[in-house]
Amino acid sequence: MSSRASLAPGGSVFRRRRDGWLGLALVLPALVIFAAFTYYPFFKNFQMGLFKAAPFPNLPSRYVGTAQFTTMLGSADFWDSVKSTAIYALITVPLGVIGGLVMAVLAHQQLRGIRIFRTIFSSSVVSSAAVAAVVFQVILSPQTGYLQTLGIHLPDITSSPTWGLPAMALVSAWQFVGLAFIILTAGLQSLPDEIMEASRVDGATAWTRLWRITFPLLSPTIFFCGVVGVIFSLQSFGQIDIMIGTSNATYTHTNVLIYAIYRLLHVSQNTGLAACYSIALFVITLLVTLIQFRLLEKRVHYAH
Amino acid sequence: MRTSSLTKVAASFVLAATSLTSATLLSGATAQATTSCDPSLVAKSSSTINITFEESMPGGAVSGTGNHGVLLDLINKYNASQHKVHVTDSNDSGGYGSTWTKYTADLANGGSGAPQVVQFDQFDSQEAVDTQSLVPVASCIAADPAFQKDKKNFVQKALNSYVVSGTQAGMPFSVSTPVMYYNLQAFKKAKIAKAPTTMDQLIADEALLQHAGYRYGVAIKKDPWLTMAWLSVNDQAFVNNGNGHSSRATATTFNNSTTQQYWSKVQTIIRNGGLASSLTGSLTQAYANIFAIANDQAGITFDTTAALGSISSALPLFKNVTLGVAPLPTLSGKTTGSMLPAGNGLFIPKYGTAAQVSAAWDFIKFLTNKTSMASWSASTGYLPIRTDSQAAWKTALKKQISWYQVAFDQFSKGLNDNNTQGPVIPDYEQVLADFGPTLDALTQSPWPSPTTELQHAQNTTTSDIQSYNSSLGY
Numbered sequence: 001m002s003s004r005a006s007l008a009p010g011g012s013v014f015r016r017r018r019d020g021w022l023g024l025a026l027v028l029p030a031l032v033i034f035a036a037f038t039y040y041p042f043f044k045n046f047q048m049g050l051f052k053a054a055p056f057p058n059l060p061s062r063y064v065g066t067a068q069f070t071t072m073l074g075s076a077d078f079w080d081s082v083k084s085t086a087i088y089a090l091i092t093v094p095l096g097v098i099g100g101l102v103m104a105v106l107a108h109q110q111l112r113g114i115r116i117f118r119t120i121f122s123s124s125v126v127s128s129a130a131v132a133a134v135v136f137q138v139i140l141s142p143q144t145g146y147l148q149t150l151g152i153h154l155p156d157i158t159s160s161p162t163w164g165l166p167a168m169a170l171v172s173a174w175q176f177v178g179l180a181f182i183i184l185t186a187g188l189q190s191l192p193d194e195i196m197e198a199s200r201v202d203g204a205t206a207w208t209r210l211w212r213i214t215f216p217l218l219s220p221t222i223f224f225c226g227v228v229g230v231i232f233s234l235q236s237f238g239q240i241d242i243m244i245g246t247s248n249a250t251y252t253h254t255n256v257l258i259y260a261i262y263r264l265l266h267v268s269q270n271t272g273l274a275a276c277y278s279i280a281l282f283v284i285t286l287l288v289t290l291i292q293f294r295l296l297e298k299r300v301h302y303a304h
Numbered sequence: 305m306r307t308s309s310l311t312k313v314a315a316s317f318v319l320a321a322t323s324l325t326s327a328t329l330l331s332g333a334t335a336q337a338t339t340s341c342d343p344s345l346v347a348k349s350s351s352t353i354n355i356t357f358e359e360s361m362p363g364g365a366v367s368g369t370g371n372h373g374v375l376l377d378l379i380n381k382y383n384a385s386q387h388k389v390h391v392t393d394s395n396d397s398g399g400y401g402s403t404w405t406k407y408t409a410d411l412a413n414g415g416s417g418a419p420q421v422v423q424f425d426q427f428d429s430q431e432a433v434d435t436q437s438l439v440p441v442a443s444c445i446a447a448d449p450a451f452q453k454d455k456k457n458f459v460q461k462a463l464n465s466y467v468v469s470g471t472q473a474g475m476p477f478s479v480s481t482p483v484m485y486y487n488l489q490a491f492k493k494a495k496i497a498k499a500p501t502t503m504d505q506l507i508a509d510e511a512l513l514q515h516a517g518y519r520y521g522v523a524i525k526k527d528p529w530l531t532m533a534w535l536s537v538n539d540q541a542f543v544n545n546g547n548g549h550s551s552r553a554t555a556t557t558f559n560n561s562t563t564q565q566y567w568s569k570v571q572t573i574i575r576n577g578g579l580a581s582s583l584t585g586s587l588t589q590a591y592a593n594i595f596a597i598a599n600d601q602a603g604i605t606f607d608t609t610a611a612l613g614s615i616s617s618a619l620p621l622f623k624n625v626t627l628g629v630a631p632l633p634t635l636s637g638k639t640t641g642s643m644l645p646a647g648n649g650l651f652i653p654k655y656g657t658a659a660q661v662s663a664a665w666d667f668i669k670f671l672t673n674k675t676s677m678a679s680w681s682a683s684t685g686y687l688p689i690r691t692d693s694q695a696a697w698k699t700a701l702k703k704q705i706s707w708y709q710v711a712f713d714q715f716s717k718g719l720n721d722n723n724t725q726g727p728v729i730p731d732y733e734q735v736l737a738d739f740g741p742t743l744d745a746l747t748q749s750p751w752p753s754p755t756t757e758l759q760h761a762q763n764t765t766t767s768d769i770q771s772y773n774s775s776l777g778y
Contacts, residue, residue: 054775055731056435057412062775141588158589159582161744266405267733268768270775 048275055269064272072276081260081277082284084165085234088256089288091169092176092236093229097222099173100180105210107181108188118185125178129238136171137243158243161253168254171239176232180225187221188214227292234285237262257281337415337654338661341444343451345662346388353663355420355656358394360403360648371613372397374683382670389663391421400425400648401733407653411437415655420664423477423648426465427732430548432651433468434730434776439652442472444665451669458672459716462689464725465645467549475668478647478686480610481715482533484633485594488626490518490603499604499630501637503569506604510573513603520579523593523602524570526743527583528736530606530632531558532644532727534566537634539641541723543769548728552778555766556735559758565635567746567754578602580747583740598622606632609711610647613685616704629707631714642718643711644726647686687712731772738764 049068051061072078103121107114124132139146142156157163191214199209215222237258244254255263257277264274346353357379363370372395379391396402403423410418415437424432432438445451455463462476486499494516500506510521524530532542540562543553574580579602581592588595594615596602612629619627632643650671652664670676678693680686682700687708694712698705718724729735742761745752 052775055431055772056408056437058414058435058437059776137589142592156582156589156592159744161748263737267737268731268772269408 045275045278048271049279051272053269053271061272068272068276069279072273072280077255077260078277078280081255081257082280084254085256085258085284087165088169088172088236089230089233091166092172092233093226095170095173096176096180096229096232097225099177100184100225101222103177103181104184104188105214107185118181121181122178122185124175125182127175127178129175129236130242132171132175133239133242136167136174136239140167164244164254168236168240168243169233171243172233172236175239176229179232180229183225183228184218184221187218191217223292223296226296227289230288230292231285234258234281234288257284336657338656338658339439339654340658341439341441341447341652341661341665342658343444343448343662343665345659346666349388349659349663352387353389353659354392355389355660355663355667356392356394357421357423357667358396358403358407358419359423360396360398360400361423362397362399371684374680378671378676378680381676382667385670389666391667394419400428404428408435410655411435415653418653418655420653420656420660421667422651422653424474424651425732426476426645426647426649426726427729429466429468429473429649430552430728430730431732433471433473437653437655438473439654439661440471440473441466441475441650441652441665441668444652444661444668445472448665448669454673457674457690457692459645459689459691461642461715461720461725462645464549464720466649467725468728469551470549474649474651475672476645476647476649476689477671478610478680478684479645479689479715480608480647480686481643481645481711482527482529482606482632483609483711483714484604484606484630485597485615486604486628486630487597487624488628489624490516490597490600491628494518494603496603499628500633501631503566503633503635506633507569507572507576509604510576510578514577516603518601518603520577520596520602521604522573523579523581523596523605524573524747525581525583525593525605525607526740526747527606528739528743529608529646531563531566531739532646533632534563534634535560536644536724536726537632537639537641537718538562539719539721539723542727543729546722547725548730549722549725552773553728553730554770554773556729556762556769559755559762562635563758564754567758569635571746571751571754574747575751583743598625600624608646609687609708610685612704612707612711613683616707627707629710631710639718642716642720642724643714644724645687645689645715646726687715691716730769734768734772735765738768 050063050065052064052068053061107118107121127135137145137158140154140157142148142154145154147154155163157167160167195213195217196209199213204212234256235258236256240254240256240259241262258281261274261277261281264270264277359372359375361371361375363372363374376393379393383390396406400423404425407418407422407424410416418437433440445455458476459479462479463472466472466474466476484499490513491497491499494509494512496509496512500509506522513521535542535558540557540560541547542556542558544555544557545551545553547553579593579596581596582589584590591607591611593602593605594607594611597605598618615627619625650668652661652668654661656664671680672689674690674692675696677688677690678696678700681688681693682697685708688694688697697708701708739761742757746754746757
């Protein structure tokens, strides 16, 4: 076949062109899907931010330029949402990563029945936000909750402006801890055994091995886990919607950006402002991820 | 040859994508719109007119069980009673919000898929009108002499509650009011002789109940509806421009000495150990005030009469509760206005043929006729919106009638004016959401002044109403 192609005049050009078409045909289905569901909505968002939408989809929108972006940046609600989002992430990510790390280290033992524990530790990752929310609601309810039946009288945490946001973040952390456990367990299992063996021969204690060898070698995985955790926490929605809801007064204290976008869309029917909030969330996620790469990556030890 | 095949494959993908897009766009084609109502078209029709009824009643689809089951019985009765119109029920178990979302999604498709009759929350009336997607029932009434005669049998306040900018936009169907629920056994233990009629008596009774071992004494739901109710019984408006009935409301007006005094009393109740419970959330959260009565944590609460059906069916499980129902306590023990109606109404979307609009009106008349209304109100806990349905309603409810009569008297007796017909609020859901933080702040430390907090809520809600109005070009 190759001899036939090379015999033909301009054969290599012909083959390159043919491969080009083949490549295009192969990526086209994925490209169409990405274009329809990722790129188009992404750029459409910017366009929507320039129009003040009528509250109902059958009525026309009005072009207002960047007025809605200005409104958003001057709005106390927006900055409250940014603050809530930051607090939410600051609780969820460290709790999730540390919890996952502790469980991964504990489960990285050759003990009988350890697989059962690994399954239990990772189970929260397969629990949907709805399930997690309902489980915690049942535990925390001041009227009928399990804690109440155990004689622990808590205030109505999910209706409390002080405790509402930490309670939601706790639910998210519980969910994320399973994912962190899986990522960090995979990281631990990929660490080279010979280094551990050598350290044991050299007389290093378990604590020294953990601090001086395991953690430094695991740092790229912990870093990755942190980045995933931040993105996970910035997109938490279900548990807030189920446990708080828009009509509950506490929602203003748990009005993280993703929930504010939902509220603007479905309660206020304000698609233009919701688009501005979406862009803001995108910018914040991008900036936080870039900062994480810039600052934390320097402290990460990559084995060569 | 091979290149040519690959080119064809690539071209096929592009064509398929283009076809899919075109098909999607075409499927969203605008539905036929009818802007007038001619009730005689049903009688003239030679074939059956099919219409869809979109409603939000909770409960299963079992005949006679739950509000949805009772409504299904009425629909089946209507379908069986004549052959000109056939109604298909479309239930949104997610409630009014779900129906609203589904309806506005239909509007995005040019009305394609929209029902011919739709049930909306009463307080969504202004927004329903603002969609510019309805045939006002006023046009059906104007063309229906028989109904004009029948109109006198309705509780006029119920009809008037659906008047938006001077036009009857929809028909009332279900009406409920807030009432005071109390436990007679708790009263006996606390040595309380009768239900409190003033807020000061309520505060005193709270202390007696707490002393008798009821942890909270009084449980109050953080519900903006209470503020509307207090204004209504004092003949005051929640929004301007005739409470939104005479023309579009442009501002809220709820911060006045009446609401300030009420909230000051509520603050005292909560500060003294009363429960301030959530408006929404899970069943245990949204009805924490009712559960507090059931669990002997409180002896008094306020809630809707629409919950009476569920409460009475659960009562046999709670031997510790003997239910009492009374009007909401007021500041002085007297009312200058009357209790506003709240609930849901029936609207006719314009997306249908003239015959379907006519059929929609015929069906609405059936649902609100004397017999249907007696059956609907007796089985659900909603109040009858017709005076001529009362006899059958009372007979059906037997011993429980005293509970319902309290609510019906609150609603039907007294003044009938714009202030007591319930507010017509632009961007109601947003106003409701804005109110939440205020109620939250008012019912906890550091116990801010009601004047300041209510003014803050009034400013926020007014700003949101103006933003909403401006997005519609007003």
